[in-house]
Amino acid sequence: MKLKCKKINISTSGPLIAILNIHDADELDVTALDRIKIKKGKSSVIVAIDIANDNKEIKKGQIGLFKGVQAILKIKDSETVEIEQIQRPNSLYYIKGKLDGKELNEKEMDEIIKDLVENRLTEVESSYFVSACYRNGMTLDESKYLTNAIVRYGGHLNIGRNVIVDKHCIGGIPANRTTMIVVPIVAAAGLTIPKTSTRAITSVSGTADTVEVLAPVGHKKEDIEKIVKRANGCMVWGGVLDLASADDKLIKLERPLSLDPEGILLASILSKKIAVGSKHVLIDIPIGPEAKIKTRKKAEKLKNSFKKLGKKLGLNIKVIITSGFQPIGNGIGPTLEARDVLMVLQNRINAPQDLRKKGLYMAALLMSMVGIKNSLTKATEILESGLAYRKMQEIIKLQGGDPNIRPEDLKPGKYNYEIKSEKTGHITIISNNSLTRIGKAAGAPQDKSAGIYLYKKLKDRVNKDETVLKIYAENKDKLKNAIDICKKCKIFKVN
Amino acid sequence: MKLKCKKINISTSGPLIAILNIHDADELDVTALDRIKIKKGKSSVIVAIDIANDNKEIKKGQIGLFKGVQAILKIKDSETVEIEQIQRPNSLYYIKGKLDGKELNEKEMDEIIKDLVENRLTEVESSYFVSACYRNGMTLDESKYLTNAIVRYGGHLNIGRNVIVDKHCIGGIPANRTTMIVVPIVAAAGLTIPKTSTRAITSVSGTADTVEVLAPVGHKKEDIEKIVKRANGCMVWGGVLDLASADDKLIKLERPLSLDPEGILLASILSKKIAVGSKHVLIDIPIGPEAKIKTRKKAEKLKNSFKKLGKKLGLNIKVIITSGFQPIGNGIGPTLEARDVLMVLQNRINAPQDLRKKGLYMAALLMSMVGIKNSLTKATEILESGLAYRKMQEIIKLQGGDPNIRPEDLKPGKYNYEIKSEKTGHITIISNNSLTRIGKAAGAPQDKSAGIYLYKKLKDRVNKDETVLKIYAENKDKLKNAIDICKKCKIFKVN
Secondary structure, three states: OEEEEEEOOOOEOOOOEEEEEHHHHHHHOOOOOOEEEEEEOOEEEEEEEEEEOOOOOOOOOEEEEOHHHHHHHOOOOOOEEEEEEOOOOHHHHHHHHHHOOOOOOHHHHHHHHHHHHOOOOOHHHHHHHHHHHHHHOOOHHHHHHHHHHHHHOOOOOOOOOOOEEEEEEOOOOOEOOOHHHHHHHHHHOOOEEEEEEOOOOOOOOOHHHHHOOOOOOOOOHHHHHHHHHHHOEEEEEHHHHOOOHHHHHHHHHHHHHOOOOHHHHHHHHHHHHHHOOOOEEEEEEEEOOOOOEOOHHHHHHHHHHHHHHHHHOOOEEEEEEEEOOOOEOOEEOHHHHHHHHHHHHOOOOOOOHHHHHHHHHHHHHHHHHOOOOOHHHHHHHHHHOOHHHHHHHHHHHHOOOOOOOOHHHOOOOOEEEEEEOOOOEEEEEEOHHHHHHHHHHOOOOOOOOOEEEEOOOOOOEEOOOOEEEEEEEOOHHHHHHHHHHHHHOOOEEEO | OEEEEEEOOOOEOOOOEEEEEHHHHHHHOOOOOOEEEEEEOOEEEEEEEEEEOOOOOOOOOEEEEOHHHHHHHOOOOOOEEEEEEOOOOHHHHHHHHHHOOOOOOHHHHHHHHHHHHOOOOOHHHHHHHHHHHHHHOOOHHHHHHHHHHHHHOOOOOOOOOOOEEEEEEOOOOOEOOOHHHHHHHHHHOOOEEEEEEOOOOOOOOOHHHHHOOOOOOOOOHHHHHHHHHHHOEEEEEHHHHOOOHHHHHHHHHHHHHOOOOHHHHHHHHHHHHHHOOOOEEEEEEEEOOOOOEOOHHHHHHHHHHHHHHHHHOOOEEEEEEEEOOOOEOOEEOHHHHHHHHHHHHOOOOOOOHHHHHHHHHHHHHHHHHOOOOOHHHHHHHHHHOOHHHHHHHHHHHHOOOOOOOOHHHOOOOOEEEEEEOOOOEEEEEEOHHHHHHHHHHOOOOOOOOOEEEEOOOOOOEEOOOOEEEEEEEOOHHHHHHHHHHHHHOOOEEEO
16 A cells, blocks of 8 residues: 655654554554554565544545654655555564463563564553563573563673673662762772663662762763773763663553563663673662562562572672661762762761761672672772772763862752751651652752751651751742642651 | 643544653653643643653643644643643552452442543553453453443443343354344344444454445434334444443454453453343354364353353343354355345345354344244244345335345446366365455455355365355455465365
8 A cells, every 4th residue: 555654743752653544544454553564665664553533634545654764764745655564573472472371482582572672562562571571470581581682682881891890779768879989999999890870760869860960971882981991980871871772661661550570670680780791790679668679578589589590691699688768878869969979988077877888888799799808898998098089080080070079069959948856766767758759849850959968867866856857959849849748748757 | 830732633542642852751750651630721631641852843841732632621732731740540550459360349440441441541551451351360240340331431322122132243254144134033023133233353344344235334323222213123333332432442452462351352242232221142152263262162161151241240141152164154245245145034045045044043042032932933934924124124224225225236346256176076174264364355345345255165065167266356456466365375175
């Protein structure tokens, strides 16, 4: 069938879509979500279709093409293209099989992920894959095949070194900026750590958001490789690299129902480590009532899965289970967190000791994983001698930031509000979820200097009317939003 | 957040969608597939969002609205609307629960279907419901709640009669136009049968396509009610009535993976019967290697489920298991099938006897279900006396067709091609699937007079070079397409 193109000048995410008039769709015997092949000269592209039910904008004889399709076929308006029906991709049969309880083999998993990345599956079809993995679980082999397929159809870093280390934290804990302590210490110790981080998805600040207060984070692959070769480490946003584009697509489909199949979670994390070339990976699983992992039992199960899958993938994996009952550090929000980090690296006496201790511990573990003896002593020496701070300055400079920025330069938002204790006693509960809601309402992470500063942490003694925390915002409206939320939720408990 | 509307003048099927620029989406902390509320004055609408990744067509500060949303809010171009984040609908939690293996209660099922029909669920979310029902199965109670919810959120016919009967055939068998024999017989016997049928989805012709050769089928609800009150029966296309719009949406999501969860199948069929007010339902399950149901065991299981669910729903259900090894009747395709039907009703000696016999049998069963004794004798009298034919003429006239149309007036396509037997023997296999592919390639059901005429059926003796079937098309190209397919597939076997 020949149809005349009508350009729809919008570029959307997800699979390629074309819009057919209902009469042409009937004639082609296709319906919404079916696939067609669009041919123009020697180029062709496979798209999913949607149906225009009236004859107004997409008339009989026309085909509406969004930007993605236009670009591939180099379409001019009113140009004629040839439409063909096509076979359904084999990956659909594999997904159906998985939904029916069959185990996917390497070839099948590879083809599903290839089709997913190359936009040959519609969102509905891909969501059947997610629900099959969620409902039926995944074997260790399936997780291995999935990890490898994500790596195969994603970007890579080529650092050209043998010993590359990495760390990852299963999220849910505000602040917790250990990456920014660990990277300078281990890089100063001579280890290579090309650290890529995410921006906040549901949190007040992601590591990439906080690093960005000190230096740009959106570097190209070649620049990251150069920085790491010079400084042994970096702290950049992983989004640019497209390390795991299959993973991004799966996460998007998991979100509506908050599905998080363990097999996909494991593959998601480890594929990014493999894609940067790392062989030694430290995983931090914080547990707490408001952490992602809530019980020790679940954390132990996940730890076990990480170890087993790591072995299958030829990775040296160490998993630590840590306390996730409260934020690590005092500042929450990009600027306040960056200030905490600089204070730790500069060995200031008012630096948050929990952040310092956890960062040192993790750095030491990574160092011991590659055979460095007395690693905690060595890591502490690197920190206390100022070597770690100088490494941080080097990385900030290479990433394009000001290496001489001081904690004093990092000023929180000028609108603020103090929350005081209503009675004298000890802090017994701090709610991560409430802090997250308040920090986001105050404007973080978009407003870099918005956030919360905690003057008191768990077990600290507090007097009646003493300030427990201070909320910062860049404008009055957002401060008001944050205060409104404070009134609605329990942030801490004093007993 | 306030955004300026940009009209995208396309109306698409499915849930309401708006497009946000990625910067605004970040600010709102929403991502693709999340929901937002768009407010304009006192009107508001909830939509799912997609993200424009560049700043070209949907700029920061703009929101792209498709026609459905424009219509609801009566949007003018460049008008400003207010955007709000909203809570996820509760039905998402119920769907998650079902995916986790929980049984849905009546309220939960009702809310899922309500949100589905009212476009509050995205396709991805709805597909999780389908996969949960597919993977975990549905209890009889869940099927009951689903049936009732589909009826509640769909259209209805109000015929105002107590004894309303209906029939349904689980598809897959070409021709098999028993509806057009059964309706006139039982309507002439005084039963009320407001028959709604579908158009072809994957077959050469649906009942609605074939009836349309004799009379229009796309009547409005009020007209159908009038016709049925006058003639006791009708044969219309159900699509106009929107009897089961939830069901249509679910079927669309089932198609990509050919999922067909039994609970949804049952609810899909019975909800349409309840929506037209029928209490007595005859279900025909043909079995055969190329029928939808392939084995007697599966048919018996489905029969059992129909009986049990019918009882729960207060329906009088009879299920027959019939032979689905070959087409019923000789003509395949709208015109050829309509000709067969008229020949049966006019008691012509060359009328297909299998269609006559099956139609009589089913009509008699329906009559006996409402207490008519000696129903086969009575049905036969109604057919042979010409009463059934006169009832057919009455219905054709009321639906707006020519009641005096004769079989001779129904001419197949002028391009034709005969397929002959390569040897002498008996026909031992006829392939329904091959006939379907050929009939569709020849142009049916869009080309009414395209199709196939079978001169020989199973067990018939055939000589070498004798014609077994003839393909008809309205143009040369399509005839050629059909002939090409003939060469690729086994249509029949002679032994």
